Amino acid sequence: MSGSSQVVTCKAAICWGLGGPVTVEEIEVDPPKATEVRVKMLTASICHTDILSIHGFPNVNYPKALGHEGVGVVESVGDQVTTLKEGDMVIPTYMGECQTCENCVSGKTNLCLTYPVRLTGLLPDNTSRMSIRGQRLYHVLSCATWSEYMVSNVNYILKVDPTIDPVHASFISCGFSTGFGAAWKEAKVESGSSVAVLGLGAVGLGAVSGAKSMGATKIIGIDKNEKKREKGEAFGMTHFINPGDSAKSVSELVKELSGGLGVDYSFECTGIAPLLTESLEATKVGTGKTITIGLGIEHVVSIGVLSILFGRTLKGSVFGGLKPISDLSTVANKCQKKEFPFQELFTHEVPLEDINQAFELLKDPNCVKVIIKIRP
Structure with a gap:
């Protein structure tokens, strides 16, 4: 094992119960086991899933060490780890890729059967390396990035170029x-x-x-926040709709901009239940395809049956269909080469100690992503 084989005492953001407050406290992080790595976190960010985790998603196991977006440096590795070494810059992921299971070799899905999404908040051996005052800590998924140190199974870690901007690397770790x-x-x-x-x-x-990179020529962005118009245009949006400016439905407004037929593809990114049907209705009859990637508090939603019956396709997606080795590495390479205008995402920054300020900043209309500085 490289690096330290000792228990590390450090600071982390903790939630003690369903909907409870978030506090920054001292925790203990054990050394990694044989197929694990311990990571010294540098930078993290906040995703909507982190807010949901405080309110019971994907589990109601507490106390919980929060955060799942971020980037760090490997501090120590287990004695069976051969793909990473001390000092490597890495992005923790919440799903793995074995490249040999039925799903991995099918080319049809990114949902690995060997290293699935960890919904229990524990590592693959159903334990945790993090504790507080003798009590086990759970993760949001497979990691806890709002902590100075964390441990993850090596199959849930992506090595990235050390010259990558840590802030930008945080952005590509999930959202x-x-x-x-x-x-x-x-x-x-x-x-x-x-x-x-x-x-x-x-x-x-x-x-x-993503749509721009694939060659889409009409990209319509929909948001009630007028300030998002400029952000959308920076990433390739060609048209903007503010639903608050009209009494018409979102689907009607989209059809007005697409010859009355609707668009070829729609992406529901809000998690707001009624908008799922609207996103379907905004696409073309017979050929329209909707990808739902937004996650809201409501886990059961109603869908207009006619929206599906008339030949449209609705597909769910986890991590946008990206495989954490084969595909996320491509995104990381683009990020390292500064092919994305990530300065448009980076709107606020707070130190870990002020994590609760981050939640308040998210209410600011100008806020897109809040960066949590784990280390000075």
């Missing part, structure tokens, strides 16, 4: 990449096609960027 992948891998947007993106947060802006 932006989810949207980008949805256009690239899930919808497989065709050149010359039309696209509607409902919600222009980091995920939606990723979908806009």
Whole structure:
């Protein structure tokens, strides 16, 4: 094992119960086991999923060490780890890729059967390396990035170029990449096609960027925040709709901009239940395809049956269909080469100690992504 084999005491953002407050406290992080790495976190960011985790998604296991977006440096590795070493810059992921299971070799999905999304908040051996005052800590998914140190199974870690901007690397660890992948891998947007993106947060802006990279010629962004118009245009949006400016439905407004027929592809990035039907209705009868990637509090939603019956396709997506090795590495390479205008995402920064200020900043109409500085 490289690096330290000792328990590390450090600071982390903790939630003690369902809907409870978030506090920054001292925790203990054990050394990694044979197939694990311990990561010294540098920078993290906030995704909507992190807010949901405080309110019981994907589990109600507490106390919980928060955060799942971020980038760090490997501090120590288990004695069976051969792909990473101390000092490597890495992005923790919440799903793995074995490249040999039925799903991985099918080319049809990114949902690996060997290293699935960890919904229990524990590592693959159903334990945790993090504790507080002798009590086990759970993760949001497979990691806890709002902590000075964390441990993850090596199969949930992506090595990245050490010259990558840590702030930008945080953005691609979940939100932006989810949207980008949805256009690239899930919808497989065709050149010359039309696209509607409902919600222009980091995920939606990723979908806009992905659609542009695939050659879409009409990219309609929809958001009630007028300030998102400029953000959307920076990533490749060609038209903007503010639903608050009209009494018409979102689907009607989209059809007005697409010859009355609707668009080829739509991406629902808000998690607002009624907008799922609207996103379907905004696409063409018979051929329209909707990818749902937004996650809201409501886990059961109603869908207009006629929207599906008339030949449209609705597809769910986790991490935008990206495989964390094969595909996320491509996104990371683009990020390292500064092919994305990520300065448009980076709007606020707070130190870990002020994590609660980050939640307040998210209410600011000008806020897109809040960066959490784990280390000075």
